[in-house]
Amino acid sequence: MVIGIIGGGASGMAAAIAAAENPEVQVVLMERQARVGRKLGATGNGRCNLTNLHAAKGGYHGDEAAFAEYAISAFGPEKTLDWFSSLGLFTVAEDSGRVYPYSDQANSVVDVLRFALERENITVKLGYEAEKVKKTASGFRIESKEETVECEKLIVACGGLAGTKLGGTMSGYKFLRGMGHKCTKLRPTLVQLKSGWSGVQGLKGVRCNCHAAIYHNGQLHSESAGELQFTEYGISGPVIFEISRDVCQEKGEWVCRLDFLPEISAEALASELQRRRKTPLSASELLTGILHNRLGRVLSQSAGISQNRKVAELTDYDIQQAVRAVKNFEIGLTEPMGMDSAQVTAGGIFTKEFDDRTMESRIVPGLYACGEVLDIDGDCGGYNLQWAWSSGRLAGLCAGGIK
Numbered sequence: 001m002v003i004g005i006i007g008g009g010a011s012g013m014a015a016a017i018a019a020a021e022n023p024e025v026q027v028v029l030m031e032r033q034a035r036v037g038r039k040l041g042a043t044g045n046g047r048c049n050l051t052n053l054h055a056a057k058g059g060y061h062g063d064e065a066a067f068a069e070y071a072i073s074a075f076g077p078e079k080t081l082d083w084f085s086s087l088g089l090f091t092v093a094e095d096s097g098r099v100y101p102y103s104d105q106a107n108s109v110v111d112v113l114r115f116a117l118e119r120e121n122i123t124v125k126l127g128y129e130a131e132k133v134k135k136t137a138s139g140f141r142i143e144s145k146e147e148t149v150e151c152e153k154l155i156v157a158c159g160g161l162a163g164t165k166l167g168g169t170m171s172g173y174k175f176l177r178g179m180g181h182k183c184t185k186l187r188p189t190l191v192q193l194k195s196g197w198s199g200v201q202g203l204k205g206v207r208c209n210c211h212a213a214i215y216h217n218g219q220l221h222s223e224s225a226g227e228l229q230f231t232e233y234g235i236s237g238p239v240i241f242e243i244s245r246d247v248c249q250e251k252g253e254w255v256c257r258l259d260f261l262p263e264i265s266a267e268a269l270a271s272e273l274q275r276r277r278k279t280p281l282s283a284s285e286l287l288t289g290i291l292h293n294r295l296g297r298v299l300s301q302s303a304g305i306s307q308n309r310k311v312a313e314l315t316d317y318d319i320q321q322a323v324r325a326v327k328n329f330e331i332g333l334t335e336p337m338g339m340d341s342a343q344v345t346a347g348g349i350f351t352k353e354f355d356d357r358t359m360e361s362r363i364v365p366g367l368y369a370c371g372e373v374l375d376i377d378g379d380c381g382g383y384n385l386q387w388a389w390s391s392g393r394l395a396g397l398c399a400g401g402i403k
Contacts (some may be wrong), residue, residue: 002026003399004142004151006130007172008036010385011371011392012157013113018396019155020122025400027121028149030128030142032169036117037110039159039166043343043385048106050084051077051389052382053097059379060387061245063184067351068376071359071390080389087112098381125149133175139366153366153399155359157392160345160372161186168339172373173349180363182350184375187249188342190241190384193256194334195234199298203230206292211262212239214333217252225262235331241380245346247336254333260291260299260326269326273319281311286322299325344384348375358403359395370395 003019005012008031016029029036043049052059056076060068075083081091081099089112090102101108117124125147132143139152158172173183206229213223226239235256248254261269273286281288284307287296301307303321305314314322339345351374353362361367370391378384397403 001153001401002028002139002151003153003155003396004140004149005029005155005157005396006133006142006175007031007157007159007371008033008124008126009157009159009167009371010037010040010388011159011395012155013037013117014389014392015155015157015368015370015396015399016122016124017113017116018393018402019400020119021397022400022402023121025121027123027400028151029117029122029124030130030144030149031124031126032129032171033167034126036114036124036126039163039168040113040385041106041110042163042166043106044100046106047100047104048109049098049100049382049385050091050109051080051099051386052379053077053093053099055378055383055386059383061346061377062348062351062375064351065376067354067356067374068378068387068391070356071394072386075390075393077386080386083389083393084109084112087116096381130171130175133178135179135364135367153368155368155370155395155399156373157370157395158373160348161339162188162190162342162345162372164340168345172369176349176367176369176373179361179367181353181361184347184350186339186348187246187346188336188339188344189245189346189377190343190380191244192231192236192337192341193234193240193244193247194337195256195331196334197331199302200230200234200331201232203294203298204232206230206295207237208260208292208295209262210239211259212243213257214243214247215253215255215257216250221247221254228258233337234333238380241343244336245377248333256331256333258329258331260295260329266323266327270319270323273314273322274316276311277314277319279311283307283309283311283314286311286314287326291326299329302329343380344377345372346377348373348377351375357394358398359391360398368395368399
C-alpha cells in the first residue's frame, strides 16, 4: 500500500514517520520547497518551542476545539518528548512549561526528523508542487507539472496560510475543498497588532514586561502578562501573541490597556514618585530606574508633564497622572498584521467533517488531514507544534493500518 502525504512540515513529517512504522507500507512525502521543515526551522526566533508541558490540559481553539482532545491525549507532551528522545534530540523545559531543543537551535529539531525520514519505505520528493489532487477508483492521484503520484491513501498536511514567506499556502484548503470539504474564515493569530497611536514609532524596539488587556467596545476581550515589544506599526511580543486571536476582526473600538508595573501597586508607585520630588531630577527623568528610559519619557509626556520642569515642581495631580500612565496606558488598535507576519492561522477546514480518533475524512474514505490546515489553533508557547505532532502521528498511524 502506498500512502501519499502532501506537505513536509511538522505534521507531515510526523505522519510520514508514523505511517512508515508499518514495514509493508510505502510512504511518499511530497514537499513543494527545496527542503523539509523550513517553517519549523524558523519557529521560536530560530529556537523552536517544540511543545508545552501543559498542552494536554487545553489551550486549543476552533469552532469545535474539543476535536483536538483525543489526538493530544493519545500523544501528548510526555510521549512527544519520549519520541524526540528516541530520535536523538536533547530537550530542556522552562518553568513556563515551554520546551526547546537543548542546543537552542531549531535546526536540531529539523535534523532529527530529517534523519528519521531516511528509511527504505519513505520516499521524500522535494520541489514537488502538487497542483491537482483527484479521487480515483483505487485511491488518489496527485499531479505536478513534472510528475504524477498514485496512492491508496492520502494525508493532506500542507499547513496553513500564515507565514507565507516561509511556506504558508492555500493549497491544503484548495485540495480539501475540491473533494467536498468546507472551510471557515481564515484569520491571522499569534500576530503583531497595529496601532494608530503615533508614539509607537518613537518606541520602536523597546521591550518591557507588562500586563496587557484588550477591550472591544469597553468589554474585556483577552488579557495576559509577559514581554511586550513596540514596533514601527504597533505592539508585538509574546504577551501580544497570546491575546491576539480575533482582535480587530469585528467592527468597533479596540483598545489595549497596558500596566507596565503589574507587580507594583499604584500606591507604592505614587509614594516613590512623591519621594523623587526631593531630588534635583528633571521631569524627563521622573521614571528613570523604573522603566526603559525612552518609555519613561514617553509616558511622562503622555501624562501632560513638560519635560523642561523639575520633578520638585510637580504637583500631586501630576504625580497621579504619571501613575495612571504607567499603570493604565491605553493604545488604540486598528488591525492585526497580515498573514505574512502571523505565526499561525486561525480557522481552517471544518473538523466536524473528520473523525477525531483517526483524522480520516467522513466524506472521502482514505483521505486524512492533520495540523494547521484544520480548524484548530493553539495558544502561544508550543501548543501549535504539539497539535502538529499529535494530529500528524495519529493520521500516519491510522492511514498505515497501525492503529
